[in-house]
Amino acid sequence: MTLKITRTLLDQLRRSGEAAYPHECCGVLVGEFDETGGKTVNTVTECGNTRTDSPDNRYNISPSELVRIQREALLAGHDIVGFYHSHPDHPAQWSATDLIEAHWTGCSYVITSVESGHAVLTNSFLLEGLEETKHFNDEILEVTAQ
Ligand SMILES: [Zn+2]
Numbered sequence: 075m076t077l078k079i080t081r082t083l084l085d086q087l088r089r090s091g092e093a094a095y096p097h098e099c100c101g102v103l104v105g106e107f108d109e110t111g112g113k114t115v116n117t118v119t120e121c122g123n124t125r126t127d128s129p130d131n132r133y134n135i136s137p138s139e140l141v142r143i144q145r146e147a148l149l150a151g152h153d154i155v156g157f158y159h160s161h162p163d164h165p166a167q168w169s170a171t172d173l174i175e176a177h178w179t180g181c182s183y184v185i186t187s188v189e190s191g192h193a194v195l196t197n198s199f200l201l202e203g204l205e206e207t208k209h210f211n212d213e214i215l216e217v218t219a220q
Pocket residue numbers: 159160161168169172185
């Protein structure tokens with residue numbers, strides 16, 4: 075599968091990770107699913123990381139914020155297509171905790187590694203399977219011109 079995102083939105087998402095450093099940033103990707111299951115991002119919405127206990131290696135988006143974003147997306151004829159967060163001084167790979175806390179099958183989970191305050195790699199992973207069998211697969215992140 076492919077997640078398409080414009081250079082501008084990708085930069086916005088990566089800058090969020092730099093701004094939140096040394097904590098994790100997190101947010102929601104709103105856009106559209108195409109017929110083949112691929113996705114296009116239309117907006118990147120930064121959320122507050124509610125994990126005050128461990129904000130440098132955990133993230134959580136408040137349910138009320140998520141519900142509001144989903145409502146606005148649906149009203150605009152769009153969907154939540156994914157989520158993003160950053161890994162301060164850790165690789166842009168999903169963690170066991172990321173998988174446990176991921177529940178939106180079919181959605182993309184985009185992770186940016188931020189080393190010493192600078193965004194390095196951004197990777198996308200597709201959550202597939204049922205809750206009991208869920209797993210992440212590498213996904214192509216296609217950066218498009220504006
Ligand atoms: Zn993570």
